[in-house]
Amino acid sequence: GNSVTQMEGPVTLSEEAFLTINCTYTATGYPSLFWYVQYPGEGLQLLLKATKADDKGSNKGFEATYRKETTSFHLEKGSVQVSDSAVYFCALSDGDTGRRALTFGSGTRLQVQP
């Protein structure tokens, strides 16, 4: 079955540091890939997505590239801010079967210190 593996957290960074959160996946066929973010006290928000190999999703300074050869979708940001402190979830949907259920990773908590 499908699965998503994320790096363990928490990740603690100083403001303006470079961020990478690793995400790898296992899926049959060609899934769509997503990063969702959950800020404290709020629900999940879609951060970015990519639907085919080599696509780059980007939003709010965050980027992730769909790498089929390494089955990865790592999240990066060049300079984090305190306001980026949140839990980040990598997810996929099975593009081949049409089944729309999202498969999530376990989440990575990011703490950015001033």
Added chain:
Amino acid sequence: EAGVTQFPSHSVIEKGQTVTLRCDPISGHDNLYWYRRVMGKEIKFLLHFVKESKQDESGMPNNRFLAERTGGTYSTLKVQPAELEDSGVYFCASSALRTRDTQYFGPGTRLTVL
């Protein structure tokens, strides 16, 4: 445009009691999903409605969980009787038919079973 809303935001009940969670999707969204996150682990899919029909209920853990979506608008998820392991955060999401993959999530209902 209003987002996905869920009620209640928190619920604390005793083992053996019944709880009903409600989700109001974004207006016009035919797809409605339920997920849950237990004990800080990954978010897991429970089921998927298309309008009032259950399209995929492969993630429902057992027959103590009953989901309905009468009239194809809001949905309820009833847990009866609740067990300790049902504690967690229950998320609802919705999506439009024309945007196949993007699911918009509600803030979640935190359920605590004592």
